[in-house]
Amino acid sequence: MGEFDLIAHYFKRPARRAALGVGDDCALLAPAPGMQLAISSDMLVEGRHFLSGVDPARLGHKSLAVNLSDLAACGAKPLAFTLALSLPHVDETWLAGFSRGMFALADAHECELIGGDTTHGPLNICITVFGEVPQGKALLRSGAKPGDDLYISGTVGDARLALEAHRGTVSLDAQALQAAQARMDMPTPRVALGTALRGIATSAVDLSDGLLGDVGHVLAASKAGARIDADAVAARLGIRIDTTTLPQDLRRQYTLAGGDDYELAFTAPASARDAVAHASLASQTPVTRIGSIEADAGLRLVDASGQPVTGRFASFDHFA
Numbered sequence: 632m633g634e635f636d637l638i639a640h641y642f643k644r645p646a647r648r649a650a651l652g653v654g655d656d657c658a659l660l661a662p663a664p665g666m667q668l669a670i671s672s673d674m675l676v677e678g679r680h681f682l683s684g685v686d687p688a689r690l691g692h693k694s695l696a697v698n699l700s701d702l703a704a705c706g707a708k709p710l711a712f713t714l715a716l717s718l719p720h721v722d723e724t725w726l727a728g729f730s731r732g733m734f735a736l737a738d739a740h741e742c743e744l745i746g747g748d749t750t751h752g753p754l755n756i757c758i759t760v761f762g763e764v765p766q767g768k769a770l771l772r773s774g775a776k777p778g779d780d781l782y783i784s785g786t787v788g789d790a791r792l793a794l795e796a797h798r799g800t801v802s803l804d805a806q807a808l809q810a811a812q813a814r815m816d817m818p819t820p821r822v823a824l825g826t827a828l829r830g831i832a833t834s835a836v837d838l839s840d841g842l843l844g845d846v847g848h849v850l851a852a853s854k855a856g857a858r859i860d861a862d863a864v865a866a867r868l869g870i871r872i873d874t875t876t877l878p879q880d881l882r883r884q885y886t887l888a889g890g891d892d893y894e895l896a897f898t899a900p901a902s903a904r905d906a907v908a909h910a911s912l913a914s915q916t917p918v919t920r921i922g923s924i925e926a927d928a929g930l931r932l933v934d935a936s937g938q939p940v941t942g943r944f945a946s947f948d949h950f951a
Contacts, residue, residue, distance in 0.1 A: 641726045641729075642747075647741075658746040665765060667769065669705045670760070672758065673758060675690075675694055675697070675755070685816060687725045687727075688731050690729055690756075691730060691731065691732030691734075692816070692817050697818070697820075699760060699820035700837040700895075702762040703837060703895060704836050705769050705835070706828060708764070709741065710742060710743075710761045710762055711742060711743050712745070713759045715747050715756075716748070716755075716757075717753060717754065717755040718750075718751060719751070719753060736820075740822060768829045770825065770828060770832050772852040774833040775850070775853035779833055779898040779900055780923055780924075781859065781920070781922040782899065782919060783864070783896050784894045785867075785892075785916065786892075787838065787867050787889065787894055788865075788869070788882070789868065790815035791885040791890060792885055796808050796811060802876070807872060818893035821895045824895060827913050827914045831907060831910055832907075833899055833900065834852075834897060836895070836896050837895055841890040841892075843859075850930060855924050856927045858922050859921055859930065859933070860933055861933065864883070865882045866919075868885065884944060
């Protein structure tokens, strides 16, 4: 099977929103009047971002989900995406599973594939996603203000738990491992929450490299600091495990700096708590208040009793 046969068989579909679909030199895409395009790219490399042998349908889902998560953090609605795919060889069973998982998520968000590239090489997946957001309404990292509440969506730490189970540093029963693996392989992009937070949240970021590192980007852009309840975050581990299996220090490590969560962290004025609760309900996405923004630079961790939490919580670094 050649390159263009591969594209036609597994990735070509009728154009819906775009003026041109897959197959021409360029795709043509226009947002609705009064809207801005939101654009983001993410690359997934085998052995760095996903485990060898992962189910291809799950990998197809995750490859698009991590990009949709960026749109969610911007408050943008998905429109379309491109796919650049490097393959060590043409495996039709793998391609069928990968495209099935990718398109299932794409269809759920009415986001169409409009172009890309394929080549021979190490397994490498790069997606660029396009969304639209009303002019001037995008959620940014730079808007957090002292006194704002700090929230996270969903649960955190589950993907790190799955990774450590694969490494053999944590022992999980079959049910817990399956649940953690599902969170690592098939994250849920919080698009509905992101759009519901327009006009409410003062800043937002998606949690890809670890909560503390990603919140740090918000603090740097907003020229502010934050106080975070480490135990409120630790309680948001989604997999139910007792402290004999996962002691509190590891629970904090995985939830504060684990990475691969693809939840949203966002800020909003304390006066907007009812509006945040309504956005949570409308988007069917649980949110948890975990701290507050402060004027003094830096990030301060406290426990449930308000005492300082010490320790090093290093988020993921692609070049570390």
